Amino acid sequence: MRQVYMDYSATTPVKEEVLQEMIPYFTEKFGNASSIYSTGRQAKHEMDAARKRITDRLHCAPEELYFTSGGSEADNWAIKGIAKARRSKGNHIITSKIEHHAVLHVCETLEKEGFDVTYLDVDAKGFVDPKAVEAAITDQTILITVMYINNEIGTIEPIVEIGEIARKHQIVFHTDAVQALGNLPIDLSQLPVDLMSFSAHKVYGPKGVGALYVRKGIRLPNLIEGGAQERRRRAGTENVAGIVGFAKAVDLAYDHFDEHVERLIAMRERLIEGLLDSIPDTRVSGDRKQRHPGNVHVCFKYIEGESILLSLDMMGIAGSSGSACTSGSLDPSHVLMAIGLGHDIAHGSLRLTIGDFTTEDDIDYVLEQLPPIIDRLRRMSPLYEQAKGAE
Numbered sequence: 001m002r003q004v005y006m007d008y009s010a011t012t013p014v015k016e017e018v019l020q021e022m023i024p025y026f027t028e029k030f031g032n033a034s035s036i037y038s039t040g041r042q043a044k045h046e047m048d049a050a051r052k053r054i055t056d057r058l059h060c061a062p063e064e065l066y067f068t069s070g071g072s073e074a075d076n077w078a079i080k081g082i083a084k085a086r087r088s089k090g091n092h093i094i095t096s097k098i099e100h101h102a103v104l105h106v107c108e109t110l111e112k113e114g115f116d117v118t119y120l121d122v123d124a125k126g127f128v129d130p131k132a133v134e135a136a137i138t139d140q141t142i143l144i145t146v147m148y149i150n151n152e153i154g155t156i157e158p159i160v161e162i163g164e165i166a167r168k169h170q171i172v173f174h175t176d177a178v179q180a181l182g183n184l185p186i187d188l189s190q191l192p193v194d195l196m197s198f199s200a201h202k203v204y205g206p207k208g209v210g211a212l213y214v215r216k217g218i219r220l221p222n223l224i225e226g227g228a229q230e231r232r233r234r235a236g237t238e239n240v241a242g243i244v245g246f247a248k249a250v251d252l253a254y255d256h257f258d259e260h261v262e263r264l265i266a267m268r269e270r271l272i273e274g275l276l277d278s279i280p281d282t283r284v285s286g287d288r289k290q291r292h293p294g295n296v297h298v299c300f301k302y303i304e305g306e307s308i309l310l311s312l313d314m315m316g317i318a319g320s321s322g323s324a325c326t327s328g329s330l331d332p333s334h335v336l337m338a339i340g341l342g343h344d345i346a347h348g349s350l351r352l353t354i355g356d357f358t359t360e361d362d363i364d365y366v367l368e369q370l371p372p373i374i375d376r377l378r379r380m381s382p383l384y385e386q387a388k389g390a391e
Helices: 016-026 038-058 071-085 101-112 130-136 159-168 240-255 257-278 305-314 334-338 360-379 382-390
Strands: 065-068 092-096 116-120 141-145 172-176 195-199 210-214 282-284 295-300 349-353
Touching: 016 240, 038 065, 038 240, 065 071, 071 101, 071 141, 071 172, 071 195, 071 210, 092 101, 101 116, 116 130, 130 159, 141 159, 159 172, 240 257, 257 282, 257 295, 257 360, 305 349, 305 360
Parallel strands: 092 116, 092 141, 141 172, 172 195
Antiparallel strands: 065 210, 195 210, 282 295, 295 349
């Protein structure tokens, strides 16, 4: 059966160039970067070189980037760290209702510890209003955390405007940029951001490695106590192979950035238009222009997202859904509810994200297979029968 992978926002395959650069660090260059003999010094040198490769692309200093196990760890460290470090100055945090659970669940935990969290509404396209951010600020506000690109509907948030507001009020600003790395230009010398989270496996790098950018002057408590790794901030033997692979993946992403974005946008728009033309009662989620280049998020009325995913999987197509069915909850996606969708349409959501290995033939295959799947599921749906009977 033909296999078409369209879930690049969930994870990406490791590119061959990345894998080849990593392999020596599992075998002949396996040294512990904290060891003082030559094998360890070589590992330390290569890790430092990888850090600089990444920071050169992000336009920040090497000492401002700390390696983590991924984006969730980076989010946790940023939010919990600022909450702890600035507790004496206030206990108020501002975030949005559409954040990744690595942010929302941390905020919920902090609420149980006495912190006050404001969860901002978003508009119908998923945008956070910078004016609403400023209006929510109190004399107790110590942190604003708003994601760069929403992982479900692909909306690109007004990070510059929000960051400028945070700077004006001398409030720390964190953004989860896991979906932005490799899909947006990131210049940390210009962006008004104090903390930024990244993950390698979203940019064709390995799983199990990410990073947190911490602007010089921002104080965070140590994440893990123990050894002297990561300048004594995060103890534990470093994942040198993963870090080297991360650097190679970032290099590849920005070496071919314009070509990558242009290609993805063209395929994205072709897929969206094809779905709208061939499937009635279909709604595109998020903004059509301020959008992740490879994100296609649509909702189909009268059917369940889980049924769509299972049917696509039978045809060799891998996608994901904002429907609660994929997480075992009875509620639909918190993002879709936040943008004002009713349960009837939010449950029928489908996210197809395309990437560097997606082909035009893959787009054709999805446009060939998906319409009859939706038609078949609707004919089985009592909601669809009721709607058509009422017309």
